[in-house]
Amino acid sequence: xxxxxxxxxxxxxxxxxxxxxxxxxxxxxxxxxxxxxxxxxxxxxxxxxxxxxxxxxxxxxxxxxxxxxxxxxxxxxxxxxxxxxxxxxxxxxxxxxxxxxxxxxxxxxxxxxxxxxxxxxxxxxxxxxxxxxxxxxxxxxxxxxxxxxxxxxxxxxxxxxxxxxxxxxxxxxxxxxxxxxxxxxxxxxxxxxxxxxxxxxxxxxxxxxxxxxxxxxxxxxxxxxxxxxxxxxxxxxxxxxxxxxxxxxxxxxxxxxxxxxxxxxxxxxxxxxxxxxxxxxxxxxxxxxxxxxxxxxxxxxxxxxxxxxxxxxxxxxxxxxxxxxxxxxxxxxxxxxxxxxxxxxxxxxxxxxxxxxxxxxxxxxxxxxxxxxxxxxxxxxxxxxxxxxxxxxxxxxxxxxxxxxxxxxxxxxxxxxxxxxxxxxxxxxxxxxxxxxxxxxxxxxxxxxxxxxxxxxxxxxxxxxxxxxxxxxxxxxxxxxxxxxxxxxxxxxxxxxxxxxxx
Numbered sequence: 001x002x003x004x005x006x007x008x009x010x011x012x013x014x015x016x017x018x019x020x021x022x023x024x025x026x027x028x029x030x031x032x033x034x035x036x037x038x039x040x041x042x043x044x045x046x047x048x049x050x051x052x053x054x055x056x057x058x059x060x061x062x063x064x065x066x067x068x069x070x071x072x073x074x075x076x077x078x079x080x081x082x083x084x085x086x087x088x089x090x091x092x093x094x095x096x097x098x099x100x101x102x103x104x105x106x107x108x109x110x111x112x113x114x115x116x117x118x119x120x121x122x123x124x125x126x127x128x129x130x131x132x133x134x135x136x137x138x139x140x141x142x143x144x145x146x147x148x149x150x151x152x153x154x155x156x157x158x159x160x161x162x163x164x165x166x167x168x169x170x171x172x173x174x175x176x177x178x179x180x181x182x183x184x185x186x187x188x189x190x191x192x193x194x195x196x197x198x199x200x201x202x203x204x205x206x207x208x209x210x211x212x213x214x215x216x217x218x219x220x221x222x223x224x225x226x227x228x229x230x231x232x233x234x235x236x237x238x239x240x241x242x243x244x245x246x247x248x249x250x251x252x253x254x255x256x257x258x259x260x261x262x263x264x265x266x267x268x269x270x271x272x273x274x275x276x277x278x279x280x281x282x283x284x285x286x287x288x289x290x291x292x293x294x295x296x297x298x299x300x301x302x303x304x305x306x307x308x309x310x311x312x313x314x315x316x317x318x319x320x321x322x323x324x325x326x327x328x329x330x331x332x333x334x335x336x337x338x339x340x341x342x343x344x345x346x347x348x349x350x351x352x353x354x355x356x357x358x359x360x361x362x363x364x365x366x367x368x369x370x371x372x373x374x375x376x377x378x379x380x381x382x383x384x385x386x387x388x389x390x391x392x393x394x395x396x397x398x399x400x401x402x403x404x405x406x407x408x409x410x411x412x413x414x415x416x417x418x419x420x421x422x423x424x425x426x427x428x429x430x431x432x433x434x435x436x437x438x439x440x441x442x443x444x445x446x447x448x449x450x451x452x453x454x455x456x457x458x459x460x461x462x463x464x465x466x467x468x469x470x471x472x473x474x475x476x477x478x479x480x481x482x483x484x485x486x487x488x489x490x491x492x493x494x495x496x497x498x499x500x501x502x503x
Contacts, residue, residue: 030058030066058092065093065101072108080119085111095138099145105135107153124162131155143188143229147180164206172198183226190224209307215316216301224293225323231285238282242275276380283380287373292323314339319361329372330365332407349453353414361408366425368399394429401425406436415445422481436481443467443477469493 034056057069070088075081085108093101107130115124135151156171178192200214296319303312319334336359345351375392396402405423412418422436447463450456470477471491482489488496 030060033058033066061091065091068092072111080116082114083111084114085109097145098142099138099140099147102137102139105137105151106133107135109133122163124160127157127159127161129155129157143180143186144182146182149176149178151176165204167201167203169201170199171196185228186230187226187228190222190227192220192222194220196220211304211306213304214302215299218297218299220295220297222293222295224290226291228289231289234278234282234285235289238278242279280377280380283373283376287369291325292321294321295319309342309344311340311342311344313337313341324369327369328365329367329369330363332361332363334359334361334408336360349414349449350455353449353456355411355413357410357412359408359410361406363403363405363407365403365405366400367402368396371396371399397426397428401427405434409438413446414442414449416440416442424483433484434482438479438481439473439476440470440478441476443470469495 057071059067059069061067068090072083072085072087074083076083088106088108090105091103093103095101109128109130111126111128113126117123130153132154133151135149135153137147137149139147151174153174153176154172156169156174158169160167174194174196176192176194178190181189181191183189196215196218198214198216199218200212202210202212204210296317299316301312301314302316304310315336315338317334317336317338319332321332323330336357337355338357340354340356340358342351342354345354371392375389375396378392379389403423403425406421409420410418418438418440420436420438422434422438424432424434426432443463443466447460447467450460450463466479467477469490470479472478478491480491486496487494
């Protein structure tokens, strides 16, 4: 398979950004640099990769250093996908401390990616255009000192078009600062901060609904802890090798795998033996790729519209954190909306009850990383049965417990405010227990309001019921929930018979 532009598009992230090739001296001839990168890429990407004559072009500059060019245009292997774009360009200047100054970095603009009409879902097109760019970096090829990236992009616009959907995103300006810092055992910590100004997305969806989202500003912070650079090449190789196969298989399974896939018991049966071996190696590398990552985004002065619905918010925040410090994977999420409003509901009591603040922070924890890795590896084995994989899935619980919970739940409705948190522990399929605590203030005021507003009177029986089973706690009402041994208790009272499926 010819990978062509598919490989060249990942070159900066692979060869230059991680720079696992031998560091060059200031007087290294351009041909030697190109040969070094070619040898490194051939080792990383394997014999299926066709890099072309010069996947990266180095030219010596009169003032010292090099002009670097990374071609992108061309077909993406045998997938039928093509790229139209100018090359990535930059200058590279060696520094006295062993680092390299990368300046005048220009990403390809305009860029177009074409998917043929014969592909699943028909023809598709992605476009990207940048009005202006100012990007530079200071990079240590040994990763022993801090490396940085600073960039500003103005007039960003991207689009997607298919026979069923169109999307367009525009951002007035994007400013990014990133840094790579040495960590333990040759690993690196990655930190990045970016600010986007005046961003807007408009889409016409498959069902004909027109949707839009805009924000005056978006701030994104991210951190990746203890990345192991040596783990990146096998992962990159698997992505480049299996990615085109997946596209081809969706269109022509026989061409991709050499046999018709009428039925398969596991993931491995969908890939040829060579690809399975590549993915297994990548899976081993991914098991020790990093210690964890965290990303948080805050959107300010948000507006959204979808069909006949619309809304605004002072701020929308989202956060994701993944780590496994004790060998057990823990995933934490958080979504919060402040200052929410909507014109969909007419002015009056119902609009006044719409939540102005909403926050929910779920988590999943206790997943044994080693057993999850073993399950994924087994799924890539040819001949593994569904029953065997199911048994390994159940083994994840035997080393538990698996925990599913809510770290934070908050919302308001007119005069009432709600707060809560809780957790469920799954020890086995039939062994589940958990607790939660919910606290509400202003419940009596909400009941009085519901009694005065005709549209809310239907909610009175539910509000009276909740008030009746709650416990007073100063000016608040509290519900302590517990599920154990098949019983569901609220403040010590058994409500098991009210659960679904109970008589």
